[in-house]
Amino acid sequence: MNIEQFYLLFLQAAKVTIDSRKIAENDIFFAFSGDNFNAATLAEKAIDDGALAVIVELPEFENRDKNIFYVPSTLEFLQQLAIYHRSKLTIPFIGLTGSNGKTTTKELIHAVLSEKFNVQYTAGNLNNHIGVPLTILSIKPEHEMAVIEMGANHQKEIEFLCTLSQPDFGYITNFGKAHLEGFGGFEGVIKGKSELYDYLRNNNRTIVVNENDPIQVEKTENYSPKITFGAETSNYYFESFSEEHFVGLTYHGVKAVSKLTGEYNFTNLCAAASLGLHFGISFEKIKHALELYTPTNMRSQVVKKEGRTLVLDTYNANPSSMTASLNNFISFEGRKTIIIGDMLELGDESEKEHQNILKLAQDLHFNEIITVGKHFKAVNSSDLAFENTAELIEYLKQNKIQSENILLKGSRGIALEKVIDFI
Numbered sequence: 001m002n003i004e005q006f007y008l009l010f011l012q013a014a015k016v017t018i019d020s021r022k023i024a025e026n027d028i029f030f031a032f033s034g035d036n037f038n039a040a041t042l043a044e045k046a047i048d049d050g051a052l053a054v055i056v057e058l059p060e061f062e063n064r065d066k067n068i069f070y071v072p073s074t075l076e077f078l079q080q081l082a083i084y085h086r087s088k089l090t091i092p093f094i095g096l097t098g099s100n101g102k103t104t105t106k107e108l109i110h111a112v113l114s115e116k117f118n119v120q121y122t123a124g125n126l127n128n129h130i131g132v133p134l135t136i137l138s139i140k141p142e143h144e145m146a147v148i149e150m151g152a153n154h155q156k157e158i159e160f161l162c163t164l165s166q167p168d169f170g171y172i173t174n175f176g177k178a179h180l181e182g183f184g185g186f187e188g189v190i191k192g193k194s195e196l197y198d199y200l201r202n203n204n205r206t207i208v209v210n211e212n213d214p215i216q217v218e219k220t221e222n223y224s225p226k227i228t229f230g231a232e233t234s235n236y237y238f239e240s241f242s243e244e245h246f247v248g249l250t251y252h253g254v255k256a257v258s259k260l261t262g263e264y265n266f267t268n269l270c271a272a273a274s275l276g277l278h279f280g281i282s283f284e285k286i287k288h289a290l291e292l293y294t295p296t297n298m299r300s301q302v303v304k305k306e307g308r309t310l311v312l313d314t315y316n317a318n319p320s321s322m323t324a325s326l327n328n329f330i331s332f333e334g335r336k337t338i339i340i341g342d343m344l345e346l347g348d349e350s351e352k353e354h355q356n357i358l359k360l361a362q363d364l365h366f367n368e369i370i371t372v373g374k375h376f377k378a379v380n381s382s383d384l385a386f387e388n389t390a391e392l393i394e395y396l397k398q399n400k401i402q403s404e405n406i407l408l409k410g411s412r413g414i415a416l417e418k419v420i421d422f423i
Helices: 003-010 039-048 074-088 102-113 131-137 157-165 186-193 195-202 214-219 263-278 283-292 319-329 347-363 374-379 389-398 416-422
Strands: 028-030 053-056 068-070 093-097 119-121 145-149 169-172 206-210 226-229 239-243 246-251 254-261 301-305 308-313 336-341 368-372 405-409
Touching (some): 028 039, 028 074, 039 068, 053 074, 074 157, 093 102, 093 157, 102 283, 131 145, 131 157, 186 195, 195 206, 239 254, 254 263, 263 283, 319 347, 336 416, 347 368, 347 374, 368 389, 405 416
Parallel strands (some): 028 053, 053 068, 093 169, 119 145, 206 226, 308 405, 336 405
Antiparallel strands (some): 239 246
């Protein structure tokens, strides 16, 4: 199947999907193969359900009379179609990556830019070699701007995602101790995330820089064009403040307070505000967007429950984000209990990093420290060290937490959100 020929069919489609359960009228279905199942077997049913076309990678299922097309690799065809579609688009693309805060920053940028533009952006955390092309292919003629989140846990992944999305603007939220196993240590993280800088530099695109981050400053020194924030000599200078646990920023004396907790979210707010100002959005509208945005994705989310304050940050965890969360939470008034889950994908550094976080928690003198997961249990001799969330839930059924403030922070694989109903 020729990309150029198929593109004419793509332009007639409602959307592209890889989920057979979500096929609707006029969709294009990419039938991926797995270890135990090949979705090509669903091709005929997809057409019966209203699909405009189906892409399969088993030749025996091809039926061109029904718009079922064989390709050697559905994934590669999806990616090539996305590249071809991207080549036809002239709207600004903003790409972002980083160790922490990618999704929150992406959501904030979308909220701010939507005050003036019709913006398409990465849904959820579909930020990999499948999610990025799906996002690109979801861009329609009515969209005026795109925000693409790019995730990675190995070298060269960001480089590849840049070839797909071809960003005009790029921002790296930070360089932290995340995916150390895949990147090969912290220096590998810096190198891997900086592939976004490499693409932008090689293509004379604009880099967004937090000038309070020495790594960002060093990596972009003497580069132009760039949008800067953080220092008084930057393009945009903001001051931080907090109000009832929520972080905000001040621009030229005007305050905007978010519904996000944690000083670490200040730079996420700054990045969104900087891009808004760059694209001609008034700060009053930026303030409206930042104050209206409500986190619902278990990232820096504050929830009130039965008179207590719960901080839900259970979507991801690494040593950098865990340290920031603990240091923020200790400032809450009243008794404080932390429930912290394992940090995954740390490789040889895992034991040391879990020990460091446990010691930090102990040094901060929280009223109660509960750990969940095998890695923490290996370094924590306390009776409040649990192997998994199921064990913790059984404990909570008999032992109610007394603290007014409770932090839940852990990697996605630990699924700490399951304990909320038992707190």
